[in-house]
Amino acid sequence: xxxxxxxxxxxxxxxxxxxxxxxxxxxxxxxxxxxxxxxxxxxxxxxxxxxxxxxxxxxxxxxxxxxxxxxxxxxxxxxxxxxxxxxxxxxxxxxxxxxxxxxxxxxxxxxxxxxxxxxxxxxxxxxxxxxxxxxxxxxxxxxxxxxxxxxxxxxxxxxxxxxxxxxxxxxxxxxxxxxxxxxxxxxxxxxxxxxxx
Amino acid sequence: xxxxxxxxxxxxxxxxxxxxxxxxxxxxxxxxxxxxxxxxxxxxxxxxxxxxxxxxxxxxxxxxxxxxxxxxxxxxxxxxxxxxxxxxxxxxxxxxxxxxxxxxxxxxxxxxxxxxxxxxxxxxxxxxxxxxxxxxxxxxxxxxxxxxxxxxxxxxxxxxxxxxxxxxxxxxxxxxxxxxxxxxxxxxxxxxxxxxx
DNA sequence: TGTACATCAGTGAACGCGCGTTCACTGATGTAC
DNA sequence: TGTACATCAGTGAACGCGCGTTCACTGATGTAC
Numbered sequence: 005x006x007x008x009x010x011x012x013x014x015x016x017x018x019x020x021x022x023x024x025x026x027x028x029x030x031x032x033x034x035x036x037x038x039x040x041x042x043x044x045x046x047x048x049x050x051x052x053x054x055x056x057x058x059x060x061x062x063x064x065x066x067x068x069x070x071x072x073x074x075x076x077x078x079x080x081x082x083x084x085x086x087x088x089x090x091x092x093x094x095x096x097x098x099x100x101x102x103x104x105x106x107x108x109x110x111x112x113x114x115x116x117x118x119x120x121x122x123x124x125x126x127x128x129x130x131x132x133x134x135x136x137x138x139x140x141x142x143x144x145x146x147x148x149x150x151x152x153x154x155x156x157x158x159x160x161x162x163x164x165x166x167x168x169x170x171x172x173x174x175x176x177x178x179x180x181x182x183x184x185x186x187x188x189x190x191x192x193x194x195x196x197x198x199x200x201x
Numbered sequence: 202x203x204x205x206x207x208x209x210x211x212x213x214x215x216x217x218x219x220x221x222x223x224x225x226x227x228x229x230x231x232x233x234x235x236x237x238x239x240x241x242x243x244x245x246x247x248x249x250x251x252x253x254x255x256x257x258x259x260x261x262x263x264x265x266x267x268x269x270x271x272x273x274x275x276x277x278x279x280x281x282x283x284x285x286x287x288x289x290x291x292x293x294x295x296x297x298x299x300x301x302x303x304x305x306x307x308x309x310x311x312x313x314x315x316x317x318x319x320x321x322x323x324x325x326x327x328x329x330x331x332x333x334x335x336x337x338x339x340x341x342x343x344x345x346x347x348x349x350x351x352x353x354x355x356x357x358x359x360x361x362x363x364x365x366x367x368x369x370x371x372x373x374x375x376x377x378x379x380x381x382x383x384x385x386x387x388x389x390x391x392x393x394x395x396x397x398x
Numbered sequence: 399t400g401t402a403c404a405t406c407a408g409t410g411a412a413c414g415c416g417c418g419t420t421c422a423c424t425g426a427t428g429t430a431c
Numbered sequence: 432t433g434t435a436c437a438t439c440a441g442t443g444a445a446c447g448c449g450c451g452t453t454c455a456c457t458g459a460t461g462t463a464c
Contacts, residue, residue, distance in 0.1 A: 016425095016426085016439095016440055016441060016442095017439090017440065017441085018426095018427080018428095018439095018440090019426080019427050019428060019438075019439050019440075020427095020428085020439080021439095021440090022439065022440055022441080025440080025441085041240055041323055043238055043240035043241055044240055046416075046417060046418080047417080047418065047419090048416070048417065048418080049416095049417095056441080056442090057441075057442050057443075058417095058418080058419085059419080059420080059421090059441085059442075059443085060440080060441055060442080062419075062420090063440070063441070067418080067419085068418070068419095120321075123371070123372070123375055123376075124317075124321050124371065124375055125375075126238055128375065128376070129375075129377075131378070133378075135378050135379065135380070138378065140376070160382075160390070163381075163382065163387065164365070164387065164390060164391060164394070166368070166372065167365060167368030167369045167372055167387070167391075168361070168364060168365045168368055168391075169368070170368040170371060170372055171363070171364030171365055171366070171367040171368025171369070171371070172364045172368070174320070174321065174367060174368065174371055175320070175363065175364055175367050178320055178321055178322075178325065178326075179320075179325070179337070180326075181328070181330075181332050181335070182332065183332070184360075185357075185360065190360065190361065190364070193357070193361060194361060194364075194365075197361070197394045197395050198394050198395075213406095213407055213408060213409095213459085214406090214407065214408085215406095215407090215459095215460080215461095216405075216406050216407075216459080216460050216461060217406080217460095217461085218406095218407090219406065219407055219408080222407080222408085243449075243450060243451080244450080244451065244452090245449070245450065245451080246449095246450095253408080253409090254408075254409050254410070255450095255451080255452085256408085256409075256410085256452080256453080256454090257407080257408055257409080259452075259453090260407070260408070264451080264452085265451070265452095
């Protein structure tokens with residue numbers, strides 16, 4: 005197969021529906037990121053995955069970096085939705101906190117490629133975006149919110165808790181041969197220590 | 202400058218001293234990794250940095266992956282030495298634990314590129330090496346040793362503590378725009394919670 | 399002491415590849431008249 | 432209702448680049464005799 009040849013299966017969008025390709029591109033990029041590190045993700049590979057020629061991506065993204073950023077935003081939105089859902093299904097305030105933490109870790113362990121994009125990749129590095137507008141801001145706010153009824157100092161506790169959870173997920177992903185205990189056990193022990201009743 | 206042209210400054214090693222180049226290569230690779238992610242580190246860039254032609258690297262490493270592994274081993278050895286030194290200069294058992302933690306975090310924050318290689322890169326992924334022979338094993342053992350006099354269950358506590366420290370370092374590196382408190386403050390709070398007196 | 403020779407520490411050119419990006423273009427389709 | 436036309440959603444070829452790896456080689460140097 006030729007490098008920039010579109011897949012035969014695809015037919016082009018109708019007039020006025022060109023924006024659909026944008027969504028397809030972001031989805032395809034996310035799909036590829038489950039298998040390979042973000043640094044290795046090429047624009048041409050994404051085009052191939054969509055079934056479109058490489059220059060077609062330029063209709064929707066000025067460059068590779070912009071595409072990666074779009075993927076980042078979408079994945080952050082998904083994770084935020086997942087933890088929000090989990091919290092919504094939980095019972096009392098302590099259950100809600102635990103649900104947040106478990107859902108966060110599960111997402112990371114089930115989608116290590118995406119987790120890395122969100123929290124360990126240069127794709128997330130942007131000095132021109134103010135803190136409150138970073139895609140992860142809503143997620144952090146939701147941790148603060150769920151921690152608030154349980155804490156006299158939610159800001160301080162959120163930082164430590166986030167670090168703890170991230171540490172568990174990140175190390176598990178990056179050191180898979182280490183004999184890790186089950187994630188829920190670790191989360192429970194972390195919570196017992198960091199947010200004592 | 203041509204891609205594979207050696208730098209004019211360098212003169213070749215004397216007969217019998219070819220092994221010196223190996224050390225130069227590993228050092229040069231480590232130097233480059235302070236500036237760019239390991240996935241982007243090319244064999245040719247390392248050769249250029251050493252001042253040697255690209256094929257010269259094959260005299261000492263079968264492929265790019267083997268070179269990365271050598272860098273990994275050397276950096277793990279350095280970090281292990283740093284924390285061991287710090288512990289050696291500390292006072293009582295609690296001081297020793299704190300010294301370990303602070304030295305670990307300092308290394309990560311001062312050498313983010315190297316820290317990523319050690320704990321967040323595919324370079325570290327190897328299924329063929331048994332756990333006890335991984336380059337990070339000695340480091341983990343030293344954490345266990347320093348935790349032992351303070352804990353009835355050092356294994357369990359080491360996992361949580363390692364995760365907490367890694368979380369602090371990794372998030373700081375990857376989310377630099379977040380308003381992080383000073384690292385020693387975070388380490389102290391983490392220790393207070395995870396290893397209560 | 400002299401010299402032939404083996405070995406060592408590399409070099410230089412070349413290979414095929416995939417990459418990001420640009421440019422001019424094309425064919426289908428909706429729309430104005 | 433018919434048709435000219437503008438626009439839309441892309442395509443195809445090409446560019447220059449750096450990459451990992453291979454191959455045959457070269458010149459200096461230590462060593463055996």
